[in-house]
């Protein structure tokens with residue numbers, strides 16, 4: 001009789017990792033923040049709300065190139081019966097706020113301060129463009145083409161909420177307020193440990209040796225997720241060496257998360273499982289392909305997530321379990337990848353008993369998706385040509401070309 005434990009469903013392990021990465025955090029102990037200058041803040045997550053220190057715009061200004069007028073003085077203007085008025089001094093953008101003498105108008109440029117006394121701007125297109133006197137051919141109501149102070153953002157209003165990611169528009173508005181430094185959530189600091197005696201440190205691998213792909217792969221994944229890969233290490237398949245390295249690293253106290261790769265499956269010499277199983281890390285099998293063997297838990301109070309060694313499995317596991325959990329933990333407003341529905345270009349057969357994430361190429365214009373490479377976890381070269389994952393539920397019916405599937409867009413923020 002089989003005594004095999006059932007595989008853990010993917011959502012359950014996702015919750016597990018999310019809870020682990022949020023360990024100890026809460027309203028009393030939010031994710032730490034730091035202050036950075038605007039030119040280093042792109043992509044960061046705002047740590048506290050930003051309140052407008054002044055109105056935006058700061059003063060009434062013209063929304064058009066034209067003439068600053070008293071609306072009442074041009075109220076009768078039509079093309080048949082234009083109003084002709086003397087033109088006072090020009091108001092280029094940047095000129096200080098002036099005055100408008102009654103019975104006159106002034107040429108005003110877009111963005112220039114509307115002079116006191118004026119209450120509308122007549123755009124140059126409905127005039128003869130005169131500089132001594134001007135013929136105004138259409139009336140304009142009070143307020144037309146005047147961008148009043150605070151009409152965009154009132155002083156004291158919240159400009160940006162905590163948890164907003166800072167992109168061009170957000171950084172632009174902060175600059176417009178003269179805000180030079182901004183409080184952002186500290187980037188999560190991640191230690192990456194590749195394991196495997198087959199991994200060569202030397203640039204020319206010896207017989208039976210390979211190069212470390214996961215170090216670079218996971219460091220990039222960390223950075224792409226908004227974190228910092230603080231250190232990227234390699235250790236051979238030797239439990240005492242592995243534990244000594246990990247304990248030494250954790251003693252530095254500068255790590256929010258440890259990611260290991262390799263050494264978690266069912267073979268002999270499973271250095272991570274053998275070393276961290278006795279230290280309280282839970283090793284499970286998740287109903288997923290690739291990425292079935294997974295480990296997670298706390299070591300010395302620091303979350304440790306142990307990913308399988310095949311680079312395709314490691315990256316898929318990162319996408320499914322770690323990335324969303326890490327982003328949720330530090331308060332990123334979009335922890336998940338965008339999931340879109342797309343039309344398959346060829347048939348696919350879901351697996352029995354396991355959710356499968358198939359590398360694919362997503363055509364965002366036609367809404368079609370093409371499986372890219374074989375399903376096995378040994379095809380990193382194929383993954384490198386893909387930009388999406390087809391999410392196939394376990395035990396689904398055979399899918400035909402033209403069927404709709406859910407696809408994770410790996411290019412989404």
Ligand code: AMP
Nearest residue numbers: 194196212213214262263264308309310
């Ligand atoms: P493991 O999970 O340690 O049994 O490794 C599974 C497979 O992934 C083996 O073929 C390893 O050689 C390979 N592998 C493990 N770690 C890495 C790594 N850092 N870079 C490239 N391949 C790796």
Ligand code: MG
Nearest residue numbers: 196262263309
């Ligand atoms: Mg190994």
